[in-house]
Amino acid sequence: MPSLQQFFSCLLLQENQQTYALLSTLDLHRVQYGNSGTVLWHHWAPTTYWSRPLWIIPIHCRTQQHWVLAVVSVEEKLIFVYDSFAELNAWESDLEDIMTLISKMMLLASQHEHPISTKDPQGSWETYPLFQGSPQQHNTHDCGVWVLCMIAAILRGFSGVSIQEGQMPQVRQLFAQLLYRFPEYARRR
Template identity: 35%
Template sequence: MSIDGFPWQTFLLGDINILTSPHAQLNDTCINGCATLLYSAFLPNAASCAILSTHDLPRIRFNAEDDTLWRNLSWTRFWEKSIRILPIHRSLPVGHWVLCTIDFHSQQLFLFDSLAEQKPWRNDVKDITQLICRLSSLATQRLGTTHRDHGDWTAHPVLLEPRQTNGYDCGVWVLAQMAAVLRGYEVTGIEECNISRFRHYLCVLILRIAALG
């Protein structure tokens, strides 16, 4: 399905089964596809945000060419957005999803980890700042925009205490935090006892769009 300017999103039966399973960790398709649906659900407030893909930071880490970055990111019109939302997957020591909110007005990175770990962010922040610089340079080269990455960026954890106690809900937590940011909040108010309800809400969004299609 294609909606609100996002590329075509396809949820296979296996992806839907992951979302409906109470103990399954979300995959890239679930994160990226549900991000699209959340953006549409919270318009017009969400219009100030650009949602980046789970694949964008790996492209920076593996030195993707400018043409590749531009082809995969220009549709977001990121140069017009004051907020960029970046889901990140950490493969080591175990698979874990986290989220970075990039605020250009305040030059701040807001780091969300449902386990409230801070040390693993060190390498991520280095790559995120490189992503910011690469995208600003691309927008200047392709569109003549003014560089927006000047000045010193600061990084701040959103959570100081963990919200998650299991090993599988991190992707759902990332989408819950994403929903909060799209609505203009700094942090999700969902508690762990209600995270399964949010997982169900994501399934409802998918089925609703599928029915309309």
């Protein structure tokens, strides 16, 4: 695993954007609030999620006021869920909504001539925790930062981070530096 500094400096490099689709947490909320297929497609049509084998979904659990992360391997029909508290019950309540989101995305993509293939179309989806061996938080305010760290690690090809909870102030500073430098980075592209 990369060091803390390497981890964040790599974020400014060109990632393999053909591999993943980073969804908005609002996508799940739209499904939870019962938005119609027309409304959902309005938001998804400009994207190309259907051509990506890996979907990364940051999730804000409304009842717990907590952030978790779902990583979906579409082709394999696998869902990996990361929770920095490492609590199974914190995200199980959202699992049904995640499955509804995935089903609607696949159905709407197919209806709009963007079929999504899986290795076993008749097989069921499987869900696994992505928290085993991962750092865990003990406070109530770093869950969003942990999710950002996991997203960054996954985008760089890692399955976890080697960051400790005591390093969160430095992690926040590095994210702030990245955000500050983003306009410069965007101009170079």
